[in-house]
Amino acid sequence: MTARVRDGLRHEVLDANLTIPQAGLATLTWGNVSGVDRQAGVFVIKPSGVPYQDLALDHLVTVRLSDGKAVDGDLRPSTDTETHRCLYLAFPSIGGITHTHSTHAVAFAQTRRDIPVLGTTHADTFDGPIPCTPDLTPDQCKEDYEYNTGRIIADLLKGDDQRATEVPAALVANHGPFTWGPTARTSLEHAIICEAVADMAINTLALSPTAHHPHTCWPATTPANTAPTPTTATRDRGRPLPQSPVSLRARLSGRPGGCGVVRPSRGSGPRSPARGAAQNRPR
Numbered sequence: 001m002t003a004r005v006r007d008g009l010r011h012e013v014l015d016a017n018l019t020i021p022q023a024g025l026a027t028l029t030w031g032n033v034s035g036v037d038r039q040a041g042v043f044v045i046k047p048s049g050v051p052y053q054d055l056a057l058d059h060l061v062t063v064r065l066s067d068g069k070a071v072d073g074d075l076r077p078s079t080d081t082e083t084h085r086c087l088y089l090a091f092p093s094i095g096g097i098t099h100t101h102s103t104h105a106v107a108f109a110q111t112r113r114d115i116p117v118l119g120t121t122h123a124d125t126f127d128g129p130i131p132c133t134p135d136l137t138p139d140q141c142k143e144d145y146e147y148n149t150g151r152i153i154a155d156l157l158k159g160d161d162q163r164a165t166e167v168p169a170a171l172v173a174n175h176g177p178f179t180w181g182p183t184a185r186t187s188l189e190h191a192i193i194c195e196a197v198a199d200m201a202i203n204t205l206a207l208s209p210t211a212h213h214p215h216t217c218w219p220a221t222t223p224a225n226t227a228p229t230p231t232t233a234t235r236d237r238g239r240p241l242p243q244s245p246v247s248l249r250a251r252l253s254g255r256p257g258g259c260g261v262v263r264p265s266r267g268s269g270p271r272s273p274a275r276g277a278a279q280n281r282p283r
């Protein structure tokens with residue numbers, strides 16, 4: 001059976017998947033990208049176990065959103081398909097999802113720590129810490145592990161679609177990052193940025209274990225989320241979301257910050273005195 005999906009979606013999903021290894025986000029066949037066609041009620045995802053160098057358009061699998069049934073494609077869909085499906089159902093704004101086991105983001109996931117906001121590189125894309133889920137319970141692991149992985153992310157964000165737009169990523173404890181966006185391509189870009197800011201955060205905390213975001217510019221998160229040293233296995237799982245939806249990006253978009261810098265809004269010019277100086281240099 002062949003399912004029609006909107007023009008360009010399969011190519012976009014293929015290109016995004018092929019970029020995963022090029023961006024250094026995957027080892028072997030790890031990682032996957034999907035893109036949804038909500039009108040058709042299906043999403044397109046990478047198959048399971050096909051090496052990236054062999055991946056072709058024909059290998060992609062189309063899966064029905066309502067019940068997870070593969071409706072097009074000869075191969076088995078990625079093992080993470082049910083996680084993707086759960087996230088699409090929970091957050092209507094999501095058009096594409098990327099999952100990787102990228103090294104630095106996984107380091108945060110394996111220590112069950114949020115990736116803290118330590119500077120503008122992070123804040124330009126993620127309007128608050130990238131949160132880490134609690135562990136799945138033994139029962140959640142035993143049955144429907146993949147769908148429950150999506151559920152635990154949805155629970156972490158309290159099913160708040162707006163929040164999912166503001167911080168388009170989450171870490172699954174002891175597993176890795178899931179990122180999303182309005183398109184498959186955007187979700188992949190968010191995966192690349194998630195890995196980059198995780199890398200920067202680890203380096204920053206290595207140089208200065210007490211590094212933190214300046215509270216005058218960025219709202220504080222809970223101490224458990226921003227602690228510079230590894231936390232114990234007993235984190236407070238009932239904590240509130242680390243950041244209110246009104247937020248960091250609003251604070252960065254034109255109001256004078258406590259650090260004394262008036263930050264212009266996205267795309268409206270130089271974002272920092274340093275970049276402004278560079279752009280004003282004679283060429």
Ligand SMILES: [Zn+2]
Binds near residue numbers: 101
């Ligand atoms: Zn995984």
